[in-house]
Amino acid sequence: MSSQLPIPVLVNGAAGKMGREVVKAIAQQQDMTLLGAVDRNPAHDGQDAGELAGIGPLEVPITNQFEPMLAMLAQEKQLGVMVDFTHPDSVYDNIRSAIAYGIRPVVGTTGLSPQQINELADFADKASTGCLMVPNFSIGMVLLQQAAVQASQYFDHVEIIELHHNQKADAPSGTALQTAQLLAEFGKSFNPPTVQETEKLPGARGSLADADIRIHSVRLPGLIAHQEVIFGAPGQIYTLRHDTSDRSCYMPGVLLAIRKVTQLKALVYGLEKIL
Secondary structure, eight states: OOTTSOEEEEEETTTSHHHHHHHHHHHTOTTEEEEEEEOOOGGGTTOBHHHHHTSOOOSOBEESOHHHHHHHHHTSSSOOEEEEOOOHHHHHHHHHHHHHTTOEEEEOOOOOOHHHHHHHHHHHHHHTOOEEEOSOOOHHHHHHHHHHHHHHTTOSEEEEEEEEOTTOOSSSOHHHHHHHHHHHTTOOOOOOOSSOOOOSSTTTTOEEOGGGOEEEEEEOTTOOEEEEEEEEETTEEEEEEEEESOGGGGHHHHHHHHHHHTTOSSEEEOGGGTO
16 A cells, blocks of 8 residues: 555545635645545535635545445555544444444534443444544644643632534534533632522523533534633632634644544544544
């Protein structure tokens, strides 16, 4: 198998906002080739993926035939990669199908339960097939999470606010959940109660994640993806915030994941694991 061959990539969810950015990014790489584009929206069936992404024709038509495209990708001489930006309802089956065909999944779709992720990890391990699940492909978000972990050693009170566009199907975001998990890894419990709270409206205090960390979700048109981690102590507030103004900020992380996943033999969760 020649390492000089470009990595063949299938983009699943190619007509979505993230999918179009991925198509555009892959088309600009010398070491990758867009082999296929899948989307279940019938309005885009047969449309050229490049034209839809705004970069001109790539002669890769969008299709809703997911498994036939996996089968075609599996016939390539070079290890194939599936990039998935679809929907929480379908992503579990998408990943299982890709691994079954020997295709390496790079997954930006969130909303899977911990049990589902563990099942996929077992499946990938048995198949010795690399899989990268990344709640957030932004390098800035990785840096925010690292700073939050550092700050958590000095603060006992913290809450997370995540804000996304109103087309996002899952809440809280996978990034917010991952941030809470990272803060909880040291075994510390946050936010010791100082008063008996009463919620006059259920959910007013947000959802309760690991280590008693509250997560609050906002969904509004005009937003893309934003997150605040707010630490509090007597006399001071320490706020970490990351704002996304354009989805192109995720592409360096996506391209890195495509290159790295072919070297893996198991499921890896989080962009920070491959940086």
